[in-house]
Amino acid sequence: MTAVHEAIDPAAKLIAFLTAGVVVATTPGWQPLNLAVYGAMTAVLLMGFRAPLGVVAKRLLAVSPVVLLSGAARAWQAGDVTAGLTVAAKAGIVILLFAVLTSTTPVSSLLQAMRRMGMPNAVGSVIALMERYVHLLGEELRRMRRARASRTVHTMGLAERFRSEGQMFGALLLRSWNRSDRVYQAMLARGFTGDWPGGSRRVWGLRDAGFVVGMAAGFGWARWM
Template sequence: MHHEMLDHFAAGVSPIHRLDPAAKTVAALAVILATVLVGRDHFRPLIPLAAALVIYQAIARVPVGYTARHLLLLSPLVLGIVGLFPLLEPGRALWAIPLGPWRIEITQAGLVRGGHLAAKCVLASWAAFLLMATTRFQDLLQALARLRVPRVLVIQLAFMYRYLWILADEVMRLRMARAARDGGGGPWKMRMRSRVDLVGVLFVRTYDRAERVYWAMLARGFDGTMPATATAPARPVDWAFAAMTVAAALLLISADRCLYG
C-alpha cells in the first residue's frame, strides 16, 4: 500500500535521513515559504529552489520515478486553473485556433501566469514530499513537539496516524464483504444504501474502539496527561543545516523583492 512505500524510503540510510527531524522540518518549511513568497510571474528565483531540491533528493537517494509519479498527480482544481489561464487571461495572442463560430486564443500572459502557478505548486509539494520521504512520521511528531506545536495537537496527530491504517484495512474488509454480496453492481439506490451502511458501521465500530483504547489507557494509569518522551538532542550539524536553509530562503526572498522591485 501507499503508506508502506512512503515509510520504506523514510526508513532509509543517508546523511539526510540521519539529520534531526526538527531541523529537516524547519528547513522544509523555509523552502516552502520561500517558494510561495516568490513574486508574481518571477521565474528566476525558482531555479535555485529547484536546484536545492534536486541536490537534496540525490543525497537522500529518493527514487526519481516515484517522486515524479507522486508530484504529477495534480488535483483537478490545480489542473483546471492552470489549464484555463492560457485560454482566458487577456493579453497578446500567440496562437489562435478557430473552433466553429469561436476563436480560441492562447495568450502569452496566460501561459506565463499558468506556468508560474504550476511551477510554484510543484516545487512546494516537492519540498513537503522530500521531508516525508526522508523522515518517519513518528520522528516528525517528536519534531513538531519540539517546535512548540501544542502537545494536544501532536498527540491528536499521533493517535490519528496510529489508527489510520487499521481503519483503512477495516474499510477494505467491509468493502470486500459488500462486494461478495452484491458484486459492486446493482441499481443506484442499492449501491448508495450499501455504502451508507458501510460508513455507519465504520462510525459505530470506531466509536467503540475509541472507548476500548480509552479503557486501555486508564488501565495503565492515564490521568489526562500524556507522558513526554525523551528525544535525542540536535547536533551542531543539524543546527547548521536548518540555519543555512533558513538563511538561504531569506536571501532568496529579499533578492526577489529587490531585483524585481
C-alpha cells in the same frame, strides 16, 4: 549506509524546509533564473536526501491537476502565459520540497517535532491514534464490503447501493465507537494520561543549526541574487 540527513533533528529539517517553501512561494513575478536556481537546489536536496523517486513522482502526479489548473486559470485571467507559469513553477517547487521532506523523514518523527514546537496535544493524540487505527478500520471496512459482495448476487441499483454503503459506514462508525471504550481501558492500563509526549527535547548541534542556516541562506540568496 545511513544518509547524512538522518542525523539532523526533524524539527530543524521542518523549519529549514518551511523557510525554503516560504521563500519560493513569496518570490514576486516571473523570474525564470531564480526559479531555475530553486529547482536546481531542490534537485540537489532530492539527491542528497536519497528521496525515493517513485514516491516523490507519485505525489507530484497526484497534485499536478490542481497545480496545472491553477496555472492555466491564472494565465487566462491575467492574459499572460508567464503569470500561469510562475504559479505552476512555484507551486511545483514548493510541493517537491515538502515531498523530499516527508518521503525521507518518518511521519512519527515529524509529528514529534511538531509536538515539541507547540502542536496542540489533542491533535497529536488524534493523529497518533489515526496512524494506528486507519489501516485496521480500513481493513475492517474492506472485509465488510467483501462479505456484502459475496452475499449479493444481483447488481445493485443506485438507491440500493447508497443505502447499503450508508448503513455499512454507520456500522463501521458504531464499531469504532464501541471499540474506543476498550482501547481507552487498555491505554489506561498502560499508563495513558491523555498526554501525547513529543519525545525528549533535543539540543541542536552544529549540524542542525547549520542545516537551517544553510537552507535559509541558500534559498534567500537565490531569491535576492
